[in-house]
Amino acid sequence: MPYVITEACIDVMDRSCMDECPVDCIYEGGRKLYVNPFECIDCGACEPACPVEAISQDRAVPDGQEEFVADNLRFFEEALPGRAEPLGQPGGAADFGPVGVDTELVASRRRAS
């Protein structure tokens, strides 16, 4: 039952959650951050760290944000644009560095002007 990052993170990417995550499982896309559901340990440290309240447990996401549960998974399970392989479980965002691209769902969102 991992935590997921929802729409409010898009184009905000405050990154406070990345500092809090004890297993370093929050990865940086181009416009949004993503929790790796394979690496998340359900501790909840990220949730209060987010200044825009974008983080929820997957079974408690706000109404209308359900698609982000599957989308967080997709970021790791499907090959992202420009990559031949899915990210899978890189084992830590700090060592891996920013991924720089987003899922289709996130990339398709209009930028806040």
Next chain:
Amino acid sequence: MNTSPGTPRVAVVGSGPSGLYTVAALVASGQPLHVDVIDRLPTPYGLIRYGVAPDHARMKAVTRVLAKPFAQGNVRFVGNVEIGRDLTHHELMATYDAVVYASGAERDRRLGIPGEDRPGVLGSAEFVRWYNGHPDAAAAELSLDMERVAVVGAGNVALDIARVLGRTASELRETDVPARVLATLERSTVREVHILIRRGPADVKFTPAELYQLTELADADVILHDGGDGIGDPELAEDKRVRLNLKTLRSFATTPGRGARRRIHLWFRTVPVEIAGPGRVAGIVAERAGERFTLPAGLVVTAVGFRGVPVDGLPFSESAGTVPNDAGRVVADGATVPRLYVAGWLKRGPSGIIGTNKPDGAETAAAVLADLAGRPGPARPDITEVLAQRDQRRVDWAGWLRLEAHEGTLGIADGRGRVKVHDRESMLRYSSATV
């Protein structure tokens, strides 16, 4: 270990999350260092192994990250070595250029009400150690042959205890609790678990996810006793955590019981005033909305927080239960004590979650690194040389991995997964290379 002359040696006492996040930050600096992680137990991970509830297997997976520094050639595990017993604080200071105490807070805070010393009243630390297979609790003869248990507390530990008591035998078999603990839990006749909470619903310290977990027990209903003042409107709460907790609590209030075999009662605004006897505990007297009543209970577990234990050689503030410090540097009589540091609960008090230790450990590590920089220490003996002169069975990292591998196979015969080894002698035996 190849000890390059002049390479500073750092000892970290305690291999729980605070100690190991400190180590991770020390190693991440890239500064040349030797780090020894000393633990009084033969096993690493402290409260991850012995505090985190057995049904929180995912959370225990944080060990995957905590173990990383031991893959480096310059970090060693020195298990089954207790400072103050096998090695004095003075010897430790003579063996290392910097010493970080991250040995936690191992005492329960007391309720401070009459009857607290009756047989059948346990502190949460004792109860949690028992079900988690802590070697200090390996010999404890605990029986759960009562129908009602009262748990006092408004934090995650109280929830952990209630959940473990509320789980079915088959749910518990999926955890890694030692066989002896499982047998006691399987024989449990506990049907009612009362959680007594002084605070109101908006002021509890439960992590929302952990409170929500009460809805997921296979055969336990949750009964809410809100104290007459209601739960409060979640949407009016500014804090997200409060909002989520209130939502979960409201769902308890509106969900009809399933007629489950066990019931977990949440009593809000309920202040325990006395543990009733005579002799062994028979119940807990509490006050709610000006009315005094007695909840019968054959076992009372107090989960109202922990206190640090004074460490030999370190200043200690009894009132705070911590070692006075400035960003991790130990402070005595208004001045920092050279080469001496603290991290984790000993440093900031017993609060926060696993993740809290990451920035906390990084802060202490930064102090250590800044103080060591450019200051090669004098030649010092290696701890293994010091310990070799006494009859001390150390457990190194390879030894721990042997024990861990053994635990991985221990449940097979019973159709279980990984199962913990409980007693210290067996731990030492399975960790030794010559089993």
